[in-house]
Amino acid sequence: MTITTCMVTSAKLQLLEAQHNFSASGGDTFKLALIKASPSGTYDTTSTNYSNITDNSDEVIGTGYTAGGFTLTNVAPVVTGTTAFTSFSPAANWTTATFTTTGCMIYNSSKSNTCVGVYDFGGLQTVTASTFTVIFPVDAAGTALIQIS
Numbered sequence: 655m656t657i658t659t660c661m662v663t664s665a666k667l668q669l670l671e672a673q674h675n676f677s678a679s680g681g682d683t684f685k686l687a688l689i690k691a692s693p694s695g696t697y698d699t700t701s702t703n704y705s706n707i708t709d710n711s712d713e714v715i716g717t718g719y720t721a722g723g724f725t726l727t728n729v730a731p732v733v734t735g736t737t738a739f740t741s742f743s744p745a746a747n748w749t750t751a752t753f754t755t756t757g758c759m760i761y762n763s764s765k766s767n768t769c770v771g772v773y774d775f776g777g778l779q780t781v782t783a784s785t786f787t788v789i790f791p792v793d794a795a796g797t798a799l800i801q802i803s
Contacts, residue, residue, distance in 0.1 A: 687723030716753025739798035
């Protein structure tokens with residue numbers, strides 16, 4: 655199946671309903687879960703929850719990776735011009751890892767594991783007994799991982 659990089663539709667509504675808090679201090683807990691190579695599910699604007707991955711048995715299984723993914727650290731949201739944006743720091747990483755992935759889901763574990771976005775890595779990414787790092791785009795208007803324009 656496929657992964658389409660996007661902020662999911664349900665998260666857009668949830669932002670307007672004040673269900674996600676990306677504040678660096680006192681904000682919600684967000685996690686990044688890796689999606690295995692050749693997933694059986696489709697991950698796109700209709701994805702709503704981390705359970706989309708687990709129900710399809712599409713989460714990565716491998717040495718160094720723990721189900722549920724990597725706990726992210728919020729970076730204070732900012733506005734530049736007419737775009738509000740935020741990201742996470744440091745980048746998600748797994749040490750002494752051995753697995754293959756094709757993308758990921760960021761979800762809010764503080765709010766019943768609701769999905770915020772899905773991201774395609776542009777092809778298979780394989781790591782063998784090494785560190786795997788998800789490199790986030792520059793935290794700026796037009797490039798940030800999560801943004802509203």
